[in-house]
Amino acid sequence: MTSSYLVPLLKIVVILNAVLVSVTFMTLLERKVIAWVQVRLGPMRVGPYGSLQPIADAIKLLLKEDITPARADKWVFTLAPIVAMVPALIGFAVIPFDREASFFGYRVSLFVADINVGLLYLVSITSIGVYGIILAGYASNSKFPLLAGLRASAQLISYEIAITMMLVSIVVMAGTLSMVGIIDAQYNAHVWYMFVQPVAFVILFIGGLAETNRAPFDLPEAEQELTGGYHTEYSGMRFALFFLAEYANMIVVSSVATTLFVGGWLRPFPNVQWLGVLDYVPGWLWFLLKTFVFIYVFLWIRATLPRYRYDQLMRLGWKVLIPLGIANLIVTATLKVLF
Amino acid sequence: MLESIVFYTLATLIIGFGVLVVTTRNTVHCVLFLVANFLCVAMIYVLLAAEFLAIIQILVYAGGIVVLYLFVVMLVNLQRQPATAPGRRPQARAGFALAAVMLAELSAILVFSASHPASVAAAAPPAPSGMGNTTMVGLLLYSDYLVPFEVASMLLLVAMVGAIILARKDA
Numbered sequence: 001m002t003s004s005y006l007v008p009l010l011k012i013v014v015i016l017n018a019v020l021v022s023v024t025f026m027t028l029l030e031r032k033v034i035a036w037v038q039v040r041l042g043p044m045r046v047g048p049y050g051s052l053q054p055i056a057d058a059i060k061l062l063l064k065e066d067i068t069p070a071r072a073d074k075w076v077f078t079l080a081p082i083v084a085m086v087p088a089l090i091g092f093a094v095i096p097f098d099r100e101a102s103f104f105g106y107r108v109s110l111f112v113a114d115i116n117v118g119l120l121y122l123v124s125i126t127s128i129g130v131y132g133i134i135l136a137g138y139a140s141n142s143k144f145p146l147l148a149g150l151r152a153s154a155q156l157i158s159y160e161i162a163i164t165m166m167l168v169s170i171v172v173m174a175g176t177l178s179m180v181g182i183i184d185a186q187y188n189a190h191v192w193y194m195f196v197q198p199v200a201f202v203i204l205f206i207g208g209l210a211e212t213n214r215a216p217f218d219l220p221e222a223e224q225e226l227t228g229g230y231h232t233e234y235s236g237m238r239f240a241l242f243f244l245a246e247y248a249n250m251i252v253v254s255s256v257a258t259t260l261f262v263g264g265w266l267r268p269f270p271n272v273q274w275l276g277v278l279d280y281v282p283g284w285l286w287f288l289l290k291t292f293v294f295i296y297v298f299l300w301i302r303a304t305l306p307r308y309r310y311d312q313l314m315r316l317g318w319k320v321l322i323p324l325g326i327a328n329l330i331v332t333a334t335l336k337v338l339f
Numbered sequence: 340m341l342e343s344i345v346f347y348t349l350a351t352l353i354i355g356f357g358v359l360v361v362t363t364r365n366t367v368h369c370v371l372f373l374v375a376n377f378l379c380v381a382m383i384y385v386l387l388a389a390e391f392l393a394i395i396q397i398l399v400y401a402g403g404i405v406v407l408y409l410f411v412v413m414l415v416n417l418q419r420q421p422a423t424a425p426g427r428r429p430q431a432r433a434g435f436a437l438a439a440v441m442l443a444e445l446s447a448i449l450v451f452s453a454s455h456p457a458s459v460a461a462a463a464p465p466a467p468s469g470m471g472n473t474t475m476v477g478l479l480l481y482s483d484y485l486v487p488f489e490v491a492s493m494l495l496l497v498a499m500v501g502a503i504i505l506a507r508k509d510a
Contacts, residue, residue, distance in 0.1 A: 076367065117473060120394045127402025131374070134406070138367060138413050150413070153406060177473060 011112050015092050023247040024054040030299050037303035048118065064236035069140060072233065075244035077141035081234065081241035084132025087125045094118040095255045096179045098265045098284035110265075110284055111180065118179040119167055120253045122256060123160070126211065130156045132245065132313050133230050140233035148230040151310065152220035155210055158317040163207040165325030166200040169332045173197065185263040192269045194261040199328045203321050205297075208253035210317070212246060215302035219310055254294035255287075262290050346386060362479045366412045370405060377401040389474040 012272030043050030098110035137149015174185035210217040221229035231242045265283030356376035384393035
C-alpha cells in the first residue's frame, strides 16, 4: 500500500516543487548569463547579486491585476494558460533522474514511472502543449496574438516531425522506448549515443530550440513584428504560467537530450574501472549536471544568435532537417540490420 | 470494482463530450470538446492495458489531426449559423442512417459474442510473457495484418500526392 501509492505521490510532490523552483530561478540565470555576454551586471538590487530577484518577480506577478479583454472568449482565455502549463509539468513523469538512491535506509528509484512507451509519451505530451499557444492566440480576439499563435503552431508541428524522426533513430539503436532502457542500452554499448548518432544529436538540439520557442527560433514572440506574441493580452499570473511553461519545457528538452545522448545518470566512461573514483558523485548529480550544461547552451545561444526570418525557419525545418532525419533513420536502420 | 467505476465515468464523459461536439454552436469549442473526447478514449485504452494504442491515440488524433482542424476553423472564420445553412437536411438524414447502421452492427457483434464466448477468446490470444504491448502491435502489423497495413499506407500516400497537386496551381 505505502509503496504503491505513497512513494509515487511523494516523488510527484518533490519533482513538481523542484521543477517550479528551478524554473523560477532559471529566469534569473537567463538574465545573468545574457548580461555577462553583453558585459553588463544584470539584476543586482534584490538580495546579494540579485539572487532574490525571481521571488520579487513572482510576488509582483501574483499581485498584478488580472485582466480579461472584453471581447475575449472567456472560457478558452482561462483554459489556455492551464493547457500550456500542464503538459510541461507531466512530461517529468518519465524523466529518469537516477536508477536508485537510498533515503533513510529505503531504496527508492528516482523516476516516477518507467513505462515501456516512455519516449512516445513525451512526444505525445509535447503535441498536446501546442493547444495552449493556439488557444491563447485565438481567445485573445486580437490580431497580433492570433498571428503569433498560428506561427507558433506551424513551427511546432514542422519541427516535431524532424524531432520524431531523430527519436525513432535512437529507438532503433536502443531497441526500446523506455527511458531507463535507453540509458541501459548506452551502458551496454559502452558509448554515449551522442558519438554514434551525431546527426540526430544536432538535429534534436536545433529542433528542441524551435519546440521551446527559444532564440533564434523565437518568432512567435518577435516583438518588433507582433508586439508581444500569443500572450500579449495576458497579464499577471496567467502570463506567468506561459512563461513558466516555456522554461519547464526547456528543462524537459534538456533532460531528454541528456537521457538519449549523453547517458543520463551514467558517469563519464561508465565501463572504465580505474575511473571508479567518479562513482562517488551520485548518479542524479551527473544527470542534473548534464542537464544544466544543455540549459546553459540554450541561454548562450539566445545571447549570441540573431533571430531567423519566418520563411528561413520553415525552409530549415522542411527542406533540411526532415530530409536529413529520414536519411539518418534509413542509414541507422540499414546498419542495424547488417551488423 | 475500481476498474468498472473508472470505465463508467470515462464512458459517460465520452458520450457527454460527443454530444457537446455536435450540439455546440461555437466551432472552436466543438473542436475542444472533440479533443477532450479523444483524451478520454485514450484513457479507456490505458484501462485495457493497451498503452501503445493510448499514446498513439493522443499523438495522432488529439495532437495531430485536431490541431489541423483548429487551424482550418480559425483561418476560415466560420460565422455562418449551421441551422440556416442550405443542404443540411439530407446530410443530417444520411448521418442518422449511418449511425443507425453502425449501432445495429455493434449490437449484432455484441449479441454474437455473448452467445459465442469461445470465438472471442480465440481471437485474442494472451500476449507471451516478457513481450511488451508495443512489440505485439508491431509484430501483428508486419505479419497477420501486413496487407491492410500496406493498403492504409498507400491511401495516405495517395492523399499526400493529391494534396500537393491541389496546392500546385502552376503545374
